[in-house]
Amino acid sequence: MGKRVTLSDIARHTGLAISTISTVLNGHAGTRIPSDTAQRVHEAAELLGYAPDPAARGLRTGRSGIIGFISDEVTVTRYASAMIRGLIDTADTADYVVVMSETDHREERLERALEVLRTRRSEGLLFGLMSARRIDLPPLGGAPAIVVNGVAEGVGSVLPDEERAGREAVEHLVRRGHRRLALIGRSDVHLDPAVSVTIGDRMAGIDAAMAEAGLAFEHEVEAVYWEPEVSHRGAAEILDHHPEVTAIIALNDRMALGVYQAAQERGLSIPADVSVMSFDDEQLASYLDPPVTTMRLPYLEMGALAMERLLESVVSGAPIPDSRMLVPIPLIERGSVREIRGPGTA
Amino acid sequence: MGKRVTLSDIARHTGLAISTISTVLNGHAGTRIPSDTAQRVHEAAELLGYAPDPAARGLRTGRSGIIGFISDEVTVTRYASAMIRGLIDTADTADYVVVMSETDHREERLERALEVLRTRRSEGLLFGLMSARRIDLPPLGGAPAIVVNGVAEGVGSVLPDEERAGREAVEHLVRRGHRRLALIGRSDVHLDPAVSVTIGDRMAGIDAAMAEAGLAFEHEVEAVYWEPEVSHRGAAEILDHHPEVTAIIALNDRMALGVYQAAQERGLSIPADVSVMSFDDEQLASYLDPPVTTMRLPYLEMGALAMERLLESVVSGAPIPDSRMLVPIPLIERGSVREIRGPGTA
DNA sequence: TTGTACGCGTTATCAT
DNA sequence: ATGATAACGCGTACAA
Numbered sequence: 001m002g003k004r005v006t007l008s009d010i011a012r013h014t015g016l017a018i019s020t021i022s023t024v025l026n027g028h029a030g031t032r033i034p035s036d037t038a039q040r041v042h043e044a045a046e047l048l049g050y051a052p053d054p055a056a057r058g059l060r061t062g063r064s065g066i067i068g069f070i071s072d073e074v075t076v077t078r079y080a081s082a083m084i085r086g087l088i089d090t091a092d093t094a095d096y097v098v099v100m101s102e103t104d105h106r107e108e109r110l111e112r113a114l115e116v117l118r119t120r121r122s123e124g125l126l127f128g129l130m131s132a133r134r135i136d137l138p139p140l141g142g143a144p145a146i147v148v149n150g151v152a153e154g155v156g157s158v159l160p161d162e163e164r165a166g167r168e169a170v171e172h173l174v175r176r177g178h179r180r181l182a183l184i185g186r187s188d189v190h191l192d193p194a195v196s197v198t199i200g201d202r203m204a205g206i207d208a209a210m211a212e213a214g215l216a217f218e219h220e221v222e223a224v225y226w227e228p229e230v231s232h233r234g235a236a237e238i239l240d241h242h243p244e245v246t247a248i249i250a251l252n253d254r255m256a257l258g259v260y261q262a263a264q265e266r267g268l269s270i271p272a273d274v275s276v277m278s279f280d281d282e283q284l285a286s287y288l289d290p291p292v293t294t295m296r297l298p299y300l301e302m303g304a305l306a307m308e309r310l311l312e313s314v315v316s317g318a319p320i321p322d323s324r325m326l327v328p329i330p331l332i333e334r335g336s337v338r339e340i341r342g343p344g345t346a
Numbered sequence: 347m348g349k350r351v352t353l354s355d356i357a358r359h360t361g362l363a364i365s366t367i368s369t370v371l372n373g374h375a376g377t378r379i380p381s382d383t384a385q386r387v388h389e390a391a392e393l394l395g396y397a398p399d400p401a402a403r404g405l406r407t408g409r410s411g412i413i414g415f416i417s418d419e420v421t422v423t424r425y426a427s428a429m430i431r432g433l434i435d436t437a438d439t440a441d442y443v444v445v446m447s448e449t450d451h452r453e454e455r456l457e458r459a460l461e462v463l464r465t466r467r468s469e470g471l472l473f474g475l476m477s478a479r480r481i482d483l484p485p486l487g488g489a490p491a492i493v494v495n496g497v498a499e500g501v502g503s504v505l506p507d508e509e510r511a512g513r514e515a516v517e518h519l520v521r522r523g524h525r526r527l528a529l530i531g532r533s534d535v536h537l538d539p540a541v542s543v544t545i546g547d548r549m550a551g552i553d554a555a556m557a558e559a560g561l562a563f564e565h566e567v568e569a570v571y572w573e574p575e576v577s578h579r580g581a582a583e584i585l586d587h588h589p590e591v592t593a594i595i596a597l598n599d600r601m602a603l604g605v606y607q608a609a610q611e612r613g614l615s616i617p618a619d620v621s622v623m624s625f626d627d628e629q630l631a632s633y634l635d636p637p638v639t640t641m642r643l644p645y646l647e648m649g650a651l652a653m654e655r656l657l658e659s660v661v662s663g664a665p666i667p668d669s670r671m672l673v674p675i676p677l678i679e680r681g682s683v684r685e686i687r688g689p690g691t692a
Numbered sequence: 693t694t695g696t697a698c699g700c701g702t703t704a705t706c707a708t
Numbered sequence: 709a710t711g712a713t714a715a716c717g718c719g720t721a722c723a724a
Contacts, residue, residue: 002702004465004467004717005712006716006718007717007718008717015693016694016695017695017696018457018717018718019694019695019697019718019719019720020693020694020695020696021720022718022719022720023694023720026719026720037694037714037719039694051461051465052465052718052719053405053465053716053717053719054401054465054466055400055401055402055404055410055467055716055717056405056700056716056717056718056719057399057400057717057718057719058400058700058718059401059402059405059699059700059702059716059717060648060699060717060718060720061700061718061719062700064401069446072425073431075700076460081419081448084446084448084449085419086577087449088446088447088448090463092447092458095447097466098445098446099443099444099445100430100434100444100446100448100621101434101438102427102430102431102434104431111436115397116438117444119350119397119399119400120400120401120443121399121401122352123667194456217709224368227633228634228635229635232635249711254633257633260698261610262636264607264610265604282629282634283628283629283630284629284630287573287574287603287630288574289574289578289607300491332548350700350701352700352702353701353702353703354701362710363710363711363712364701364711364712365701365702365703365704365711365713366709366710366711368701368702368704369703369704372702372703372704383709398701398702399700399701399702401701401702402700402701402702402703402716403701403702403703404702404716405700405701405702405703405717406701406703406704406716407703407718408713408716414712441708450713503722523705528714536712541717616723620709634697685712
């Protein structure tokens with residue numbers, strides 16, 4: 001909050017005209033760089049600690065240096081924090097600043113956020129979702145926009161590569177000798193784009209890898225609500241009636257917790273008696289005992305990539321292609337999958 | 347991104363001068379309200395959808411309408427999202443906008459964030475911490491600032507009322523007939539302000555309530571790292587060697603998870619065989635089976651209160667008193683505590 | 693190569 | 709009661 005140094009300060013200091021300073025500092029303009037005086041200008045700027053006033057500059061240029069980030073709810077899962085960090089960092093290196101708003105899933109709040117951002121002359125809009133759904137967006141008036149972890153009509157989006165993640169999860173198990181698998185979580189509701197646009201891909205990847213390995217699930221437990229209680233019951237079915245199963249795939253970490261609970265009730269040990277794999281890698285995943293091997297949703301990378309693409313569009317003026325950009329989902333190997341030798345039996 | 351409507355638009359529309367419009371719209375200035383023309387101005391403004399340009403206004407007034415939010419890491423726990431929502435909402439109703447930055451606990455990033463915020467002419471600074479520690483802040487040059495969930499030299503702060511929370515946790519148990527209690531988590535490290543400025547209060551509250559009830563813990567398990575594995579072992583000690591204990595207090599939810607694991611291993615049921623209480627109410631707390639009764643860190647309220655105080659200071663110019671404002675911690679009753687009749691025996 | 697002048701949208705001072 | 713006018717800090721076409 002000290003006194004700000006302006007162009008006129010450095011003009012006075014160098015004895016040059018304000019416009020000269022501005023021209024030099026902005027480089028590109030007018031004629032070539034008058035190398036000798038340019039030097040003086042830069043030195044003076046450095047010395048006095050000059051930084052252009054974004055408001056004044058914006059008034060003149062129409063560019064605010066602001067990117068609006070609108071999310072339905074900020075982070076409930078482990079790496080959502082990383083998504084914010086990823087996008088802020090990327091914005092920062094381009095001298096953009098991120099203004100946050102949360103809609104709490106309410107339409108009116110979304111409208112309000114857009115209005116505020118518009119009057120602030122936000123140069124781009126980044127929509128962040130905490131679950132990869134399809135959403136409806138009000139007309140954006142052609143402002144550059146992108147969706148992270150979700151999709152919307154006519155807007156580019158950044159998504160986790162769930163198809164590949166599904167394949168790799170299965171392949172990981174198969175490579176370790178598992179051939180009798182069970183699955184918890186498949187259900188038709190998750191195929192509704194308003195619920196999820198990625199679970200379908202995840203399942204496709206899983207099914208493809210199973211087929212390629214010549215396998216079929218010994219048992220599948222449907223689950224609409226992906227919560228521990230549901231998978232607790234589901235895992236009980238599997239453990240009690242399908243002892244041949246050596247590995248259980250839970251479609252998220254919370255359901256993995258349910259599997260752990262069922263196993264523990266029965267005195268079964270993970271991974272000695274049964275292996276578990278899951279998806280998402282939320283905070284919970286590392287709390288389990290043993291920590292569960294899971295596919296980590298790459299929030300940081302998604303945030304960074306989305307901001308990168310958005311800024312490209314903002315500066316170049318070229319629209320963001322209305323397509324899906326996929327980010328790989330790494331497998332986080334922990335202690336819940338064991339290697340088995342002979343063709344799998346429990 | 348549509349064409350913006352300015353004062354001159356509405357001047358042209360009404361046939362009045364720009365300065366007149368501005369005067370009317372800002373109310374306060376010059377003479378009394380020329381009621382008749384004021385009407386026309388307001389109507390025209392409404393009609394055209396006028397909204398003042400914050401950049402232009404800020405250039406003139408020196409007020410940016412920006413509050414900087416700087417946090418070490420955005421949310422790992424359940425209600426941190428609520429903290430952001432709380433402060434954004436409060437800012438919004440005062441027509442302020444929140445610019446986010448994350449330091450990831452790194453000094454250089456903190457410096458950078460402050461620099462960016464300074465050149466953006468941020469009117470106030472709000473520091474958010476994910477654990478209630480004491481932190482060092484660089485000189486802020488007198489900018490209004492406040493710390494949420496932490497403390498810093500010479501800066502006001504908003505904190506959860508842990509002393510009362512500690513009392514209430516114990517009283518809750520005692521009221522339900524528990525008199526043989528065990529505690530997991532006390533340790534000297536958490537008394538270091540650089541680690542925590544609130545755990546000491548929590549413990550003080552707990553100890554006071556115990557004393558008032560004429561009780562002492564049957565057993566205490568020290569824990570430096572408040573993770574499930576640690577409390578898992580600790581709970582094992584308690585369950586194996588202190589069968590008289592009817593309730594265990596874990597100082598956070600993750601350690602409650604460890605207690606659950608130990609109980610389940612032994613075929614003990616919660617709360618039938620042993621009751622559990624914990625602190626924080628992170629997401630995990632509701633996943634447990636049964637969900638654990640816990641003291642909820644009031645992030646939303648803390649965020650809202652902090653922003654409120656900060657804005658008061660910003661508009662009034664009065665400094666924020668360098669004190670601690672406490673926000674109550676509600677008890678979230680779930681299924682992990684049972685009511686017992688006779689003087690407690692397991 | 694450097695300087696002049698104007699405009700971006702507002703607010704505030706000072707005449708009218 | 710209303711309206712010129714200057715100024716906030718910057719960028720740029722244009723003149724010197």
